[in-house]
Amino acid sequence: MILLTFNILNIEAEAKNSAEISDVERLKITEDNTKAILRILNIHDIKASFFIEISMAGKLQNLIKAISSKGHEIAFYNLNSNLQEIENVKKNIEDFVEKQVRGIRQKDFKLPLQDLKSLEFNYVSNIDNADILFPFKRLKRDTEINEEDGLSIVPESISPYSQLPYNDFVFQILPMNYYQNMVFETLKNDDFVLIYLNSWQFTDFKKYRFDIPFYRSLFSGKKMEDKLDALLTWINEKELATSRMKDYIF
Template sequence: MILLNFNIVNIEAKCKNGAEVSDDERLKISENNTKAILRILDIHDIKASFFVEVSLVEKLQNLLKAISFQGHEIAFYNKDSNPEEIENTKRITQDFLEKHIKGFRQKDNKISYQSLKLMEFSYISNIDNAGILFPFKRLRRDTTIIEEDGLSIVPESISPYSQLPYNDFIFQVLPMKYYQNMVFETLKNDEFVLIYLNSWQFTDFKKYHFDVPFYRRLNSGKKMEDKLDALLTWINEKEMATSRMKDYIF
């Protein structure tokens, strides 16, 4: 099973040469990038899970309604919101979507599993920081979903052969043929592959002069759209099963 995820997060990088991009403009970039992702998913009739950064949820209500209407899952991505903010945002979101928010993601375990269980989340899908050298520091680890404090804990996927993780950075830099082979080989060994990307990776850095490292500009924008399109085309050609996170876990 392939679990395809997207993190909706604003790009945080500063701009070059003293230029500025306002918070509203950054939000609009995230919205447009997400709409590009939705178009590609719709073409291939594949459903995914979208983890929306908590502080952006109320600002993107119309976008989240569109995502949900198209059959995708809405979940939360937390950067630095506190439990009270998360709980309040969850209540508001469930009211306007008329659906229960089950998934939660963060890079560091800032919010305890007990607190998240009390907020009635059902599963946790934490991720690690990804940089140019980070993948080469990874060690083999268990990729099985476990239960803890009444929550399903979904680990990041990692190739049992190359030991490369399936994070946003690896998708961006690896040649598609190699990436496809990695997915195919991993599914022979594991029950699922969790693939996640960030909305900001679809930013046109020629138009917006953000000061990002060269390896993060590589294959970004339209090239990232083309890579995603190529991956989904391959998935359908090989008749590989895909699922939203909540459907697979429960």
Template sequence: MVLLTFNIVEIEAECKNGVEISVEERMKTTIDNTKAILRILDIHDTKASFFVEISIVEKLQNLLKAISSQGHEIAFYNKNSSLQEIEDAKKFVQELLEKQIRGIRQKDFKLPQESLKLMEFNYVSNIDNANILFPFKRLKRDTQINEEDGLSIVPESISPYSQLPYNDFVFQMLPMDYYESMVFETLKKDEFVLIYLNSWQFTDFKKYRFDIPFYRRLNSGKKMEDKLDALLSWINEKEMATSRMKDYIF
């Protein structure tokens, strides 16, 4: 099973010297990038899970409705929100969409699992930082879903052969033929492959002059769209099953 997920987050990078990008423009970039993702998913009739950063959910009401109406899952991405902020956001989105929010994703700032369970989350998807040095720090680890404190804890997927994780950085940098081989070989050993990408990777950095490392500009924007399109074409060609996170776990 391929679990395709996207983190809907604002780009945090500063602007290059002499360039100004307003708060409204940053938000528009996030919305436009997400719409590009939705368009590609629709072409390939593929459903995914979207982890929306909690601090911006109220600014994305129309986008959240569009994601949900196309049959995708809405979940939360917690950057550094408090328990109260998460609870308020969960209530707001559930009333907006008339659907339950089942999942939450965490990276640097991790909250107690018992607190997340009390807020009626069903699963937690924890991810690591991805940068240019991570391949030298990666160790083999368990890739099975475990039950802890009444929650399903979903780990990052990792290739059993290359030992590379299926994170945003790896997808952006690897040639598609190699990446597809990783997926194929991993599914021979594991029951699922969890892939996650960030909405900001689809930004046209020639148009929006953010100051980001050169290796993060590679294969971004339209090239990122083309890579996602190629991956989904390959998945459909090989008749691989895909699923939203909440459907696979429950």
């Protein structure tokens, strides 16, 4: 099973040459990038899980409604929000889309599992930092979904052969043929492959001059759209099964 997921969050980098990119413009970039992702998913009739950064959720209600109405899963990405903030946003979004938000993803700032369970989340999908050296640091593999404190803990996927993780950076930098082979070989060994991408990777960095490392701008923007399109085309051609995370776990 392929679990395709997207983190919807603003790019945090500053603009180059002392220029300014306002919060309003950053939000618009995120909306446009997400709409591009939705368009590609719709073409291939594939459903995914969207992890919305909590502090942005209230500003993206129309986008969240569009994601949900197309049959995709709404989940949360916790950048640095506290428990009360998460509870308030969760209630508001659930009332707005009339669906329960079951999943939450965390990276640097992680709340205790018992606190997340108290908010009636069902699963946690934590991720690690991804930089140019990151793929060479991951040697241990845990591909089983475990239960802790009443929550399903979904690990990141790692190729058993190349030892490369299925994070945003690896997708962006690897040739698509190699990536497809990696997915295919992993599915022979593991029950699922969890893939995650960030909405900001679909930014046109020639148009929006953010100060980011050169390797992060490679194959971004339209090239990321083309890579996602190529992956989904291959998935359908090979008749590989895909699922929203909440459906697969429950």
